[in-house]
Each structure stands twice: as structure tokens, then as C-alpha cells.
Amino acid sequence: xxxxxxxxxxxxxxxxxxxxxxxxxxxxxxALRGDEVLQYLDQAxxxxxxxxxxxxxxxxxxxxxxxxxxxxQSPEEFYESLHQGSRSTRxxxxxxxxxxxxxxxLHDFSFDPSEIATLWLNVSRNMMISTRRKPLKSVDxxxxxxxxxxxxxxxxxxxTHLLRDQADVLTxxxxxxxxxxxxxxxxLLAERLSRKRxxxxxxxxxxxxxxxxxAPEPAALFRLLQKPPAWMADNDVHELRQSxxxxxxxxxxxxxxxxxxKLLQEEIAAHVGEQNNRSLFVLTIVTVLALPxxxxxxxxxxxxxxxxxxxxxxxxxIVVALxxxxxAIAAWVARHFKNKD
Numbered sequence: 001x002x003x004x005x006x007x008x009x010x011x012x013x014x015x016x017x018x019x020x021x022x023x024x025x026x027x028x029x030x031a032l033r034g035d036e037v038l039q040y041l042d043q044a045x046x047x048x049x050x051x052x053x054x055x056x057x058x059x060x061x062x063x064x065x066x067x068x069x070x071x072x073q074s075p076e077e078f079y080e081s082l083h084q085g086s087r088s089t090r091x092x093x094x095x096x097x098x099x100x101x102x103x104x105x106l107h108d109f110s111f112d113p114s115e116i117a118t119l120w121l122n123v124s125r126n127m128m129i130s131t132r133r134k135p136l137k138s139v140d141x142x143x144x145x146x147x148x149x150x151x152x153x154x155x156x157x158x159x160t161h162l163l164r165d166q167a168d169v170l171t172x173x174x175x176x177x178x179x180x181x182x183x184x185x186x187x188l189l190a191e192r193l194s195r196k197r198x199x200x201x202x203x204x205x206x207x208x209x210x211x212x213x214x215a216p217e218p219a220a221l222f223r224l225l226q227k228p229p230a231w232m233a234d235n236d237v238h239e240l241r242q243s244x245x246x247x248x249x250x251x252x253x254x255x256x257x258x259x260x261x262k263l264l265q266e267e268i269a270a271h272v273g274e275q276n277n278r279s280l281f282v283l284t285i286v287t288v289l290a291l292p293x294x295x296x297x298x299x300x301x302x303x304x305x306x307x308x309x310x311x312x313x314x315x316x317x318i319v320v321a322l323x324x325x326x327x328a329i330a331a332w333v334a335r336h337f338k339n340k341d
Contacts, residue, residue: 016057016064016131021146025050028149041071052126052155054146056139059120059131072129075099078122082131089214091159091221091240096229098123100159103213104136104166105173111180111206116213121159125231128155141165156236163243170214170250177203177257181264188268200268204261211254214247285334292326 013034020037021029032040032053040053055072057064065082068074077094081101091100100121109115117134130139142162152158184200221244228237296319300307309315 014061014063015067016059016061017067018056018058019143020056021054023052023054023152024048025153026151028151029054029146038071049125050153052128054128054130054155054158056143057129057131059133064131068129068131072122072127073124074122074129078120078129082120088212091224093224093227093229096124096231098159098224098229102138102162102166104138105169105210106134106136109137109173111173111177111203116210119162121162123155123159125229126155128158137169138162138166141168154233154236156232156240160236160239160243163240163247166214167243167247167250170210170247170254173210174250174253174257177207181257181261184268185264188264188271200261200265204258204265207254207258207261211251211258214251285331288330288334289327292323292330296323 015034017034017037020032020034022032022036022040023029037053037055057068059065059082065079069079075095075097077092078097078099081099084101089102091098093099098121100123102119102121103116104119106115106117117132117136119130119132119136119139121131122129132139139162142158142165145161145165146152150161152161180199180203225237225241300319309318312318
């Protein structure tokens with residue numbers, strides 16, 4: 001029981017809080033303790049326009065949602081999204097809040113479709129709340145940027161930075177996938193294909209799923225950019241539009257990579273089909289060449305009267321000569337048809 005409780009709260013406190021930062025717009029984010037977070041939440045509405053906080057929670061902790069409902073003013077749409085499971089990336093406007101669902105990959109990503117998880121965010125004028133069930137790469141990149149002293153002027157800058165970090169992670173995945181495909185292609189050109197060709201199908205399915213989950217929903221994003229919340233600055237709208245355009249470029253590269261995998265699979269299938277045809281032809285030739293001696297052995301092996309040359313001292317060599325002649329004719333015919341093909 002104690003071990004399960006330890007695992008439940010690993011990386012977070014009893015409320016599920018992993019980390020919290022206060023930003024003033026002029027300095028790097030200041031880390032907050034749990035009791036300080038409650039103080040800032042009580043005076044959240046009275047914070048200066050340039051001040052905001054970022055709270056990051058572990059949703060695997062059963063206390064997280066209860067704590068958020070008691071101490072934050074997140075809209076009901078945010079809590080509904082927490083129970084929708086993994087969905088495509090989107091950003092929606094709900095009662096002067098932005099509800100963002102961002103899919104990302106785990107730390108030890110090894111091209112396994114199960115290593116994709118979701119990050120839920122609630123962004124308002126003076127606060128960004130993020131929750132996840134498993135450690136994700138992009139949000140940890142954002143934490144590292146904050147800890148390194150990078151200055152953020154609004155919660156939207158945090159969200160934009162997160163989307164760009166996610167695009168960078170996806171770029172790394174595309175780069176690694178390209179390396180794997182290059183390796184398979186080199187083996188194909190060297191005619192040293194082994195079981196590696198089976199990995200292409202798995203890789204293609206993974207890329208399709210990543211594209212489906214990570215591609216932002218165009219309709220929701222278009223509505224947001226056309227009618228953003230009142231507190232959202234024009235510069236934030238521009239940065240969000242630019243980050244989504246950069247993300248679209250990465251998704252386009254991923255689509256091109258999928259098409260390359262498809263063409264490579266077709267080429268490998270043709271290559272394997274050609275090898276199978278060649279093997280079948282060789283097997284057919286061997287069967288044809290062995291046919292005369294098999295038929296002769298079968299006939300000569302019957303214990304019946306009238307077997308030719310049975311009493312002739314040269315009978316064996318006569319049979320060998322006939323078999324050799326028929327086999328040579330069959331070999332010539334087979335070679336003739338092979339050259340004709």
C-alpha cells in the first residue's frame with residue numbers, strides 16, 4: 001500500500017502539483033511552493049496585468065481534479081476534456097479561457113504507438129494550468145526553458161513556446177524515421193533485405209497516428225484566430241498563427257515521409273516478388289531435369305517381365321545415354337524459354 005501511494009505521488013505533491021511558477025513579465029519565472037500557490041490563487045483576479053502563474057499537475061494523482069475544482073476557476077469544459085481520452089490537438093475558446101488539448105510523446109519514445117499521451121491546458125489572462133498523466137517531452141522542454149531563465153510576458157507565450165517545442169520533438173521523430181528509412185533503402189539497393197522490411201509497415205502506421213493526433217483541428221484554430229479572447233494581445237495572436245504554420249510544415253514533411261514509405265514498400269514488394277519468381281523458376285527447372293531419371297527409375301524398378309535391355313550387358317549404359325539425352329533436351333528447352341522471357 002505504501003509503495004502504491006509512493007508511485008501515485010511520484011513527481012508531485014499530495015495535491016498533484018508538479019511545479020508552479022510566478023512570472024512578472026520582466027524577470028524569469030519564480031518557483032512557488034504549494035502554500036504560495038494558494039495565496040496567489042486567492043488574489044489571482046487582483047494580480048497586475050503583467051503578472052501570471054503557471055501550474056503543472058500530475059493527473060495520475062487522484063487528488064488533482066478535486067484540488068483544481070476547489071481552488072481554480074477553470075470552466076467546466078476543461079474538466080470535461082480531461083475525461084475524453086486522447087483526441088486530436090486543438091485549441092478552443094470557452095468563457096474567456098482557452099482549452100488546449102496537446103498530444104505529445106513520452107520521454108523514452110521508441111517508435112511505439114502506445115508511447116503517445118495527452119497534455120491538457122487551461123489558459124486565461126493571468127494563469128496557465130497544465131495537466132498530464134505521463135511525463136511528456138514538450139512540457140519538460142518548457143520547464144527547462146523557464147528554469148534556464150527565459151522570460152515570458154504572457155500565458156500565451158508559454159502556450160506558443162509549448163507548441164514550438166512540440167514541433168521540435170516531432171521534427172526529431174521525423175529525422176529519426178528518415179534515418180531508419182534510409183537504412184532500409186540502403187539494404188534494398190544492396191539486395192541485403194532481411195526482416196527490416198517488416199518495420200516499414202509499423203513505422204508508417206506510427207506516422208499516420210502521430211499526424212492524426214498532433215495535427216491541430218483547422219476549424220477550432222480558425223475560429224480562435226478570427227475571434228480571440230479579449231485579453232489576448234495582437235502579438236500573441238500573431239505568434240500563435242506563426243507557430244501553427246511552423247507546425248504545419250513539420251506535418252507536411254511527415255506526410256511526404258509516409259508517401260516515401262509507401263513507395264519503398266511497393267518497390268520492396270516488387271523486389272520480393274521477383275525473387276520468388278526466380279526461385280520458383282529454378283525449382284521448376286530442377287523438377288523438369290529430374291523428371292526423366294525419375295520416370296525411368298520408376299519404370300525400370302517394376303518387377304514385371306519385358307523390361308528392355310534386362311539381359312543386355314550394355315543395357316545400363318544405353319539407359320544412361322537415353323536419360324542424358326532427354327535431360328539435355330529439357331535443359332535446352334528451359335534455357336531457351338528463359339532467354340525468351
